[in-house]
Amino acid sequence: MLKRIDPHQARLGMFVHKLEGNWFSHSFWWGRFLLSDAGRLDRLRASDVAAVIIDTERGCDVAEGAALAAMPPAAPRRRRQMLVEDQQAARRPSALPPGLRGMAREFGRAEQAADMGVKVISRAFIEARLGKAVQPEVVAPVVEAVFASVQRNPHAFNGLMRCKRDMEYLFRHALATSALMISLGRQMKLSPGQMHDAGLVGLLMDSGIAMIPPPPGWQGDWQSLPKRAAHEHVLFGRDFVAMGGFDEAVVRACYEHHERMDGAGYPEKLAGEGISLLGRMAAICDAYDDLANPFDGDGRSNPACVIERMQADAGAYDPDIMREFIAAMGVYPIGSFVLLASHRLAMVVDQSPDDPARPTVRCFHSLKLGRAVAQETLDLNHCFGKDRIVGPADSAMLAQANLPDPGQMRMKLLAAACAG
Template structure:
């Protein structure tokens, strides 16, 4: 038996599939995603032996095989000599992964710039809508057309989690985030270009009527009275009337009116159900509810993106178009960007990006105290077949050091960019 207190080492030639290894190296000195992992294949064995180490530490408690084998031991019985060629391969692979991380970070930074630029347009048009309606609606139309054209021209799209600096003014964050998600969902549904633009404009203006709700009611931290609740619910009708006065299309005004209706008839203001609710309104309703769950007015009610989708499926399924809700999950994945997760390796990470056509293989920022936060490992599950997500975690349950490192977002916001991975 191996001792459980003292480190256990084996020679590289004694390594076997099923052993859990711990590499006493810096991340830059090996090509693996983690410094500790279970050996699952011959390719990992070959790479480990090619590192030129004289011994490798193993963890018997996490190993499936704990007895060293001499099956592959060289005839001399000596440890493997350091081989320059495998070392070069290791460095090349590490350099490639570092470059992928750099490109992804650059893509996310660009998405944040685009989101902030769009946010400024939303803020300006909201302020100008009543005074200069023609100018404001034209600005929004141009913004939505630009975003829609970018989406339609991008077959391999990444949905990125934005940093808090990319969110901008919180009062306009909700409208923009709903619009971006609605356009992404609309593209996934393969709606025509005109419908996609209507979805985007309706999403930006869906809460237009909130301008008539007093801040004391709109921002109230406690429960609303019946009178206050009735006042809040008027924003749908008020917004629809404002939209028509400003010259917005009827399909947009209808979506503003109906974005709180529910397919089972439990919504408001008219308790519409089923086919009485327009397609554009259905799209806006789904993403609006998702965003409200992730970014509620009061922090105490916040849930993770994973919990938001789970809640919508488990408790609110009858409220929404089933096909659209399923499509939203396929676009964002079971663990949408912003979700904190535990990996099969035992590591903790935060989903930062997902390809909308391959949502089960997202990219994650992984906690590793040995790597500076600014250079944190971005793990691509598509290119790491031995690693998978095992469960979602609550941000509040993270140890302080992990929480500070991963920096879960105060407000969950998304934008998109071209997939940085090769096809």
């Protein structure tokens, strides 16, 4: 719902939909944003705008009765059209579980945010190659769009990134890691400002890769860089982010995201709480996305197996933050292939808010019959014992299913589940 408030009523956590007044009455050049920074809030309150229009569905509301006025019925044509569409959709019968209906609605918004993010990130990487600074205001709209998506549905954006393959790896990795950082910050109940910084870290921490001088004979595969050259990306990234004037916490975490709790990481071999909170979070989110979506893009890495692998890597990650990460992502993250007690293979398409071990899955293959079966979306938390997850599907099971392209299969299964 849109509400009109006085600028002095603005507070952190609100989503600004519009600022009333001409462009000369304020210093904000982007139209819609989340108020997640105290300095930005002070500038808004000190501006000459007549009123602020906030969206209470995408951010915090004001106290009861504090709004100047609710938006009048005469909303813009597109908003009226969206309202009619939502009302029509609500009246249509749906076979989808309620949670998956929300997931399906959010995927469209998440994809728009991802497409916008790719354009901004590609520009930032070009600026990095040219040695130019990127200001916080350039990337802030991307973080705010991802933040808003995660607030509406904590799993949709991350699920989309697990399955989406049609974007350059580094750009997708930056968007995915940003969403993971925000989801983790949300689970850890960080402040809006800290979550905003976490999203920035995810978006920018690998920007230094664009600045690594290419060694002789290098073919452009950044993961084939010599170890010494690859390690330099945190140095270049730190300098690039610092040059843009980002907060020190963001700069430091970008520099620390390859440190390990046992001191065996790089570049400083920091250990334990000598690594900043955002740095410890970044180490987990960066490693998870690298392992779940490797550079070769074959789509065979199973997110549920990645979780198990990371838990077994003693000394690498902060155990308390790792537990929060699993709580945020689920025991079986979206995009995971799992084996059911019915000997069927399925893919996780949504999480259960009540039991992370009982997500919603899309069944597609029977190991007992040795063939594909009629697809079925099954909410394991409300199937009354009809089926359950035995564990992650390993590579042998997936090979037995003869999936030609697991990456494409993920997107097809997700689309089929959302279409009902």
